[in-house]
Amino acid sequence: MRKEKLGRWIFAIPMMALAIATIYPMLYAVNISLKSRREYVLDRLGPTTEIMLSNYVDAWVQADMGRYYINSIIATVISVGIILALASMAGYALSHLTFRGSRVVFLVILATMMVPFQVIMVPLIKVLGDMGLMDSFPGLIVAYVSQFLPFTVFFMTAFYSGIPKEITEAARIDGNGLWGVWGRIMLPLGRPALLSMGILNALFCWNDILIALLIMQSPSNRTVMVGVSALRGQYPDNIPTYLAGIILVVLPLVIVYIIFQRQITTGVTAGATKG
Template identity: 75%
Template sequence: MMRRERLGKWIIAVPMMLLAIATIAPMLYGLNISLKTRKDYVLDRLGVTQTFNVQNFFDAWNNADMGRYFANTIIVTVFSVAILLVLASMCGYALSHLTFRGSKVAFLIILAMMMIPFQVIMVPTIKVLSDMGLINTFPGLIAAYVAQFLPFTVFFMTSYYSGIPKELTEAARVDGNGLFGVWARIMIPVGKPALISMGILNALFVWNDILIALLIMQSPQNRTVMVGVSALRGQYPDNVPTYIAGVLLAVLPIIIVYLIFQRQISAGVTAGATKG
């Protein structure tokens, strides 16, 4: 019996260890390259750096206008996530606790929208934003992100809110709360774990996006950080260490956020998956 338990643990542990190595190794390799000089990289691409040239990070930040890109990305991420959470929380409450004609059809439409990749609706999305004069503007990019990520967020919040007893919301209505009052006083506090998880996940999606931002933000000064990092490759075609340093600067905030909130992400996703 003990041998079977140990064997079972090893069967789980070994793939997880390999997955961890496969995830961490490229990051360590990139860090190693970013600390090399251009000459050291050309002479020995795989060797461990001996110079620890941190100047590459300063060059990537200053010469590529990374500060502006970070500011643009923070603005877009904050507003996109805030709008997503408000709309998804309201829709989740309505679909899970309110009875109205067409609610099931609306939920099925949301499920169908989750299966449509952005590449399929890319051209009409850009056409609509162009007709509205929103190309190369922050509102246009925010609207595109909200439209893209809202179906999944609504589905998740609906699943989470379905596990909340309707007696709780009905009691709040009896106490004199309207629909908005129930949503603000009951659904938001109770749904905090799911909202935190969705906020972090959507922030990761928005921060890491390249395609949507590249299509909408056509002006260099309006670029997001991932688009700016992609442009670094053309700016430093023969200086790979500086380019890799820029990539690491771009992903560093995401790594920090994930390390800080990994428990909240896991708890919220698990709760959303098990309720409903």
């Protein structure tokens, strides 16, 4: 019993330290965002004595955060929808259909996952510029899809590989074509993985700053992450307002994760075990 308790503490103490190290920066940012500029200068580490909600109002109104929110929602929703549709179809094809070159296609998809975005950054911007897609939502969506699609295809292929082929063969015998099997069988069975990938890709798109900064060059087309980074230059001596803007950006992510954390864990675990 003593050895078991000692083993639990050996694992518990580092986990507690990791949890504190993760939570403390967020609590520190919330505390600073509620301070006045004067109180921040006088006492940066102490708890706030007066709640300044006006910092959030300034960050939202004066920095035009509402427009940035709408831009991010448009880019994220459309990109994630396209990624899930293409990844689901590709995962079904690579896991259940036999065609010449399927193995090569899968290996190429794996290879693209190894290439950092910084390597293809200049060619991608050149291609989008030649196509007239710079500083536009179609260009940003194309960049997001090309960046996040390979991993989603790999994940969906691994998930669908765990579905017995007898199910799809029985559906084909019942008169369903390829689209019928995909829509009636694969999509419902792949719902946990699709939900997990949808949430993760939404977080990736929402958190992105490099791709959006390169493509969306005009201030009116900025995404929320680019907009909040611009707050640092807009309020160089007003850190509470800057941190209030960061809290406004991070809050939706925290809410989404709290609501869907079980679905994320279940889907990712299922995809890992079925691969």
